[in-house]
Amino acid sequence: MDNNQIKDCIQFLHHNPLSIWVTGLSGSGKTTLANHVSTLFSEYAVNIRILDGDHLRKGLNNNLGFSIADRTENIRRAAEVSKLFNESGITTINAFICPTNELRNQAKKIVGTEKYFEIYLDVPFNICEQRDPKGLYARFRKGEFRELTGFDSPYEVPENHDLILKTYLETPKESAKRTFESILGYICKIKR
Secondary structure, three states: OOHHHHHHHHHHHHHOOOEEEEEOOOOOOHHHHHHHHHHHHHOOOOOEEEEEHHHHHHOOOOOOOOOHHHHHHHHHHHHHHHHHHHHOOOEEEEEOOOOOHHHHHHHHHHHOHHHEEEEEEOOOHHHHHHHOOOOHHHHHHOOOOOOOEOOOEOOOOOOOOOEEEOOOOOOHHHHHHHHHHHHHHHHHHHOO
């Protein structure tokens, strides 16, 4: 894609913001990817915000646990916030485990099919456990809690992803560049 095509797609994005949905196990690199992709888009003055599962659970969703009902409500609220940002001209990058296809489809329905771009971070459980940025896997192994997604709580591989990344096989900057290019390709396709 040449510079003129990039500028044309970016211009379209300014008026038609997206909800970029990044899903994967804890430790797969969702927030890292979100931060790097946000930096790339900010170079083109794209108004972008990151909605991270951990941050929303400290504020808006602090009354929710990890039961199926609470996870469903967590994603519903996140998608509604993302939709509100989109309606205000802001693209969002949503970094959530979002463990089931049903939850991801719910988010897609809320924000709108054409505004939803799904990225699946395909990282093996053992690598996520080695990374363990929040200490969840270590705490789980000590028996401090149950229902760890990918271990004793299921994670369904996305059926309808727009991009799949194996973040353990490339640097965060490489993953972000591929994501940026894929999103631009998606934008160019929908703007026709």
